Amino acid sequence: MARVIYVQPDGSSTTCAADGRSLMKVAVENLVPGIIGECGGDLSCATCHVFVDEAWFGKLKPRSDDEESLLDVTSEEPTETSRLSCQVTLTDDLDGIVVHVPSTQR
Numbered sequence: 001m002a003r004v005i006y007v008q009p010d011g012s013s014t015t016c017a018a019d020g021r022s023l024m025k026v027a028v029e030n031l032v033p034g035i036i037g038e039c040g041g042d043l044s045c046a047t048c049h050v051f052v053d054e055a056w057f058g059k060l061k062p063r064s065d066d067e068e069s070l071l072d073v074t075s076e077e078p079t080e081t082s083r084l085s086c087q088v089t090l091t092d093d094l095d096g097i098v099v100h101v102p103s104t105q106r
């Protein structure tokens with residue numbers, strides 16, 4: 001069981017337990033503000049954008065070409081550590097991962 005910490009723009013955070021689901025699904029199920037997941041993870045909405053903490057970004061599988069393309073239409077300018085959270089599956093080796101929620105994704 002991995003834990004994920006979602007950090008809001010005001011510095012407040014929510015810690016959730018996860019088991020093989022995506023960062024987006026866990027956030028939506030736990031009503032984490034700022035992660036909408038409108039398309040349900042079909043890689044067509046870009047409302048699940050997060051900034052992965054730098055210490056964790058390198059542990060993730062690389063973005064697909066489709067994810068790269070969709071990062072162009074996020075509500076907040078993407079950075080080098082941006083991911084669409086529906087494309088990141090939480091596994092035990094990501095226990096403690098920290099992601100930052102964009103302020104404009106409401």
Ligand code: FES
Pocket residue numbers: 024036037038039040041042043044045046047048070084085086087
């Ligand atoms: S939930 Fe729609 S792109 Fe991630």
